[in-house]
Amino acid sequence: SNNGDTRTDSVMELAPFAINVLRRVDIGRGNPHAHWMSHDGQFMVTPNVFTSDTTQYNFDTNRIEAILPSGVRPFSHPLATGMMPDASKYYVANLLDSTITAINMKDHSVITNINLLANYNPVSGDSTGPVGALPIQTPVSPDGKHMVTANTLTGTITIIDTRPNLATTDEVVAMLACDPGCHGVQYGAKQGGGYYA
Numbered sequence: 001s002n003n004g005d006t007r008t009d010s011v012m013e014l015a016p017f018a019i020n021v022l023r024r025v026d027i028g029r030g031n032p033h034a035h036w037m038s039h040d041g042q043f044m045v046t047p048n049v050f051t052s053d054t055t056q057y058n059f060d061t062n063r064i065e066a067i068l069p070s071g072v073r074p075f076s077h078p079l080a081t082g083m084m085p086d087a088s089k090y091y092v093a094n095l096l097d098s099t100i101t102a103i104n105m106k107d108h109s110v111i112t113n114i115n116l117l118a119n120y121n122p123v124s125g126d127s128t129g130p131v132g133a134l135p136i137q138t139p140v141s142p143d144g145k146h147m148v149t150a151n152t153l154t155g156t157i158t159i160i161d162t163r164p165n166l167a168t169t170d171e172v173v174a175m176l177a178c179d180p181g182c183h184g185v186q187y188g189a190k191q192g193g194g195y196y197a
Contacts, residue, residue, distance in 0.1 A: 001032040001046060011035055011046065027055040028067050034080035034137065038087040043105065045090045047078030054078055054092045056105060066108035072115075073097040082138040082147055084162060091147055091160070093135040100135060100149065100160065102170045112170050116151065116158055119172075130175030132158040137185045141195055146173075148197045150182035157182060157197075 001011045002024070010024040011032055030048025032055070037044050044057045047070065054070045057063070070078040071094035078101070083090040089111060092101040102111040119129035132151030140147045140162055147160040157176040161168040187195045 001035050003031055003033045003049065011044065025057060026064075027057060028064050029053075030055070033078070036081040036083045036090065038083060039085060040087075043083075043087050045081045045083060045092075045103075045105075047081050047092050049077055049079065052076045052078060052094075054081070054101070054103065056090075056103075056108065068103060068108065068110055070094055070101045071097045071099050072113050080135075080137045082140045084140050085142060085144045088164075089162075091138045091140065091162075093138045093149060095134050095136065095152075098133045098135060098151075098153075100138060100147075114160060114170060114172065116149070116172065130156070130158050130172045132156050132172070132175070136183050139185055139187060139197075141187055141197070143195070148185045148187075150178065150185045152182055155180040155182055157185070 009029050010026050013022040027046050030051035032046035033049050035046040042060050046055045056066045058065050070092045076094035077096040078092045079095045080093040089104050098116045100114040116132035120127045120131045133153035135149045135151050138149045147162050149158045155178050157178045158172050159174040161173045190196050
């Protein structure tokens with residue numbers, strides 16, 4: 001993604017080994033940051049930092065399918081994305097309003113905005129459940145069961161249940177401690193099955 005480039009509304013497609021630029025893919029607007037690709041290479045989603053929205057791009061048709069709002073405030077600062085393995089929905093981490101936007105990729109609609117501070121009382125400083133502030137990377141597990149988010153301000157890792165048709169779908173179900181400045185998350189295979197984040 002060309003975050004900070006003079007042509008800020010694009011993602012570069014590179015030849016293998018980054019030998020040369022094949023093309024710049026126009027995502028419409030907004031200065032993309034941490035984009036995500038579907039496993040089959042058909043779809044790309046971007047968080048558009050300056051316009052507080054997100055773009056869904058289809059490489060089969062070479063066109064933008066949707067640009068949708070992300071976050072709950074005008075300057076939510078969407079910063080990172082994560083996608084379900086089957087490309088049914090994706091998530092956008094909104095840094096400045098501490099939310100995660102869940103988006104349906106089939107009908108191009110916002111499913112919900114998950115408030116990572118819902119369990120936090122700013123007056124007393126107490127929390128009644130998992131909390132996260134200033135979320136960044138949001139990868140979905142390869143089995144499509146959970147999404148893990150690194151929360152920079154709170155030094156926490158929040159876990160969202162991504163499985164459809166459950167009472168906890170798209171809700172924060174757990175929180176783990178992390179060092180201050182938590183930023184990046186990725187998955188790796190676990191010996192004997194399952195995954196580590």
